[in-house]
């Protein structure tokens with residue numbers, strides 16, 4: 662499977678590029694700075710330079726799937742939430758339609774369906790994420806929306822809790838999140854579904870296949 666990873670140079674993205682490569686997939690690693698190409702190649706990815714705030718559509722040509730794990734980042738203001746987190750994701754939804762890419766896996770966030778419940782600082786981010794998710798649901802693509810809790814850099818455990826609604830908030834490691842994305846990509850049972858995921862007790866493949 663040839664997978665476009667938007668946000669490949671990010672913390673989850675780097676894990677995902679390596680995991681895709683180890684699993685025998687081709688990770689087309691979207692970077693916006695050519696100097697990051699060597700790092701992507703060292704992880705087993707094939708770099709492609711594209712900017713979500715420009716026209717990223719050509720990067721999707723010839724791919725079987727897209728994973729959106731990009732973001733303006735916690736230090737960015739409301740403007741970046743709009744141009745990267747929402748518009749960037751929507752540009753790749755449109756690109757998927759244009760290039761016949763059927764599969765799209767979105768890294769969303771817990772709380773994206775109820776932005777007003779977040780803190781004032783989080784609301785623009787959660788709104789942007791929620792609107793991007795809505796656009797994906799309406800796209801007609803084979804989509805899955807993955808909503809992790811707070812991301813940590815702890816070592817992976819390989820075990821998670823995943824469900825449409827977990828009824829609690831919590832954390833998950835970035836590497837486990839990437840492992841969930843890898844499992845989700847080929848799990849046809851997750852097509853058309855939105856699910857939350859946190860650190861937990863169930864082996865990742867088992868948790869994803871049970872959704």
Ligand SMILES: NC(=O)c1ccc[n+]([C@@H]2O[C@H](COP(=O)([O-])OP(=O)(O)OC[C@H]3O[C@@H](n4cnc5c(N)ncnc54)[C@H](OP(=O)(O)O)[C@@H]3O)[C@@H](O)[C@H]2O)c1
Nearest residue numbers: 668670671672673712713714730731732734769770811812
């Ligand atoms: N932090 C949390 O607790 C949390 C919780 C739930 C969900 N999430 C979501 O999880 C995902 C991954 O998080 P993370 O911590 O791995 O994020 P991250 O390390 O901040 O990585 C984000 C990536 O997006 C890229 N990016 C930003 N603007 C771009 C643009 N205009 N064009 C192309 N790429 C661009 C960045 O590129 P550069 O490397 O060039 O800067 C970076 O590689 C994000 O979607 C985030 O919103 C985060």
